[in-house]
Amino acid sequence: MKGDKLFDGNWGYDAGFRYSEVQNSAVFNGVSAARFNRILNAADPIFDPTSSQFIGTTTPYNPFGDYRRPIASNFLPVDFAQIAAKDLEISKLTTLDLNIYTTSLFTLPAGGVGLAFGGQFRREAFEQNPDELKLEGDLIGGGKAFITQCRQENLCFLCGGIHPHC
Numbered sequence: 173m174k175g176d177k178l179f180d181g182n183w184g185y186d187a188g189f190r191y192s193e194v195q196n197s198a199v200f201n202g203v204s205a206a207r208f209n210r211i212l213n214a215a216d217p218i219f220d221p222t223s224s225q226f227i228g229t230t231t232p233y234n235p236f237g238d239y240r241r242p243i244a245s246n247f248l249p250v251d252f253a254q255i256a257a258k259d260l261e262i263s264k265l266t267t268l269d270l271n272i273y274t275t276s277l278f279t280l281p282a283g284g285v286g287l288a289f290g291g292q293f294r295r296e297a298f299e300q301n302p303d304e305l306k307l308e309g310d311l312i313g314g315g316k317a318f319i320t321q322c323r324q325e326n327l328c329f330l331c332g333g334i335h336p337h338c
Contacts (some may be wrong), residue, residue, distance in 0.1 A: 174336075175257060179277050182274050182275070182276050183272060183273070183274045184206045184272075184273055184274070184278070185270070185271060185272045185273070186269070186271050187269060187270045187271070188267070188268070188269040189265075189267070189268050189269075190265070190266070190267040191265070191267075192264070192265045192335075193262065193263070193264045193265075194262070194263045194264075195260070195261070195262050196259075196260075196262075196263075197259070197260055197261075198258065198259040198261070199256055199257070199258050199259075200256070200257045200258075200259070200306070200311065200314055201254065201255075202254070202255060202257065202311045202313060202314050203245075203254060203255070203311070203312045203313075204253055204254075204255045204310050204311065204312070205310050205311070205312050206310050207216050207253040207255070207310075208233075208253045210251065210253075211232060211233040211249035211250075211252060211253050211301075211306070212232060212233055212235070213232065214232040216232075216297065218252065219231070219232060227247060227248055227249065227251075227252045228248050228275070229248040229249065231245040231249075232244055232249065233246055233249040233250065233253075245277035250311075255305055255310075255311070255315075256305075257302070257306045257311055257314065258302070258303045258305075258306075259300060259301070259302045259303070259306065259317070260299075260300075260301040260302075261295070261296075261298075261299065261300050261301070262298070262299045262301075263296075263298050263299075264295075264296070264297040264298075265295070265296050265297075266294070266295045266296075267292065267293070267294045267295075268292065268293045268294075269290065269291075269292045270290050270291060270292075271276070271288060271290030271330070272289060272290060273286065273287065273288035273289075273290075274286055274287055274288075275334060280335075282328050284334075285333065285334065285335050286333065286334030286335075287331075287332070287333055287334070288330070288331070288332045288333075288334070289329070289330060289331040289332070290329070290330050291327065291328060291329045291330065292326075292327070292329075293325070293326070293327050294325070294326045294328075295323070295325045295326075296323065296324045296325075297321075297323045297324075298320065298322050298323075299320065299321050300317070300318070300319065300320040300321075300328075301319060301337050302317035302318070302319065302330055307319070308322060
């Protein structure tokens, strides 16, 4: 917003307000370290047909396969070990500006002397909200995530003059 008529008509102002919010959802498809260790262990209850944890096969994961010739018995253990972890990130920015100025505060023989003053308020906020899978740090190649909430506020002022060049 801009205005040119304040006080005696020699003053002007500009003001602004901005707000933005960005929300990002990210999904990490990976492998659980704990589950990977379980699919390598043939004695784990997930391979026992009488167990309530049984995953549908009695054959543990065979790590010596080739992607060009997939090992059929690996499909169920791999499905068991894969997990999808999610992140929700929110970023917010709010800014408020106000400036007041004149180009002719008073006049010197070389020209008019001006004055400007104003300020800005700015608030930034950022949140990261990982799900339980990422908080536990059980993702191979993903590391442990943390809940993050931070906020910063700034207030600044300006004052300046415009003078004729001699």
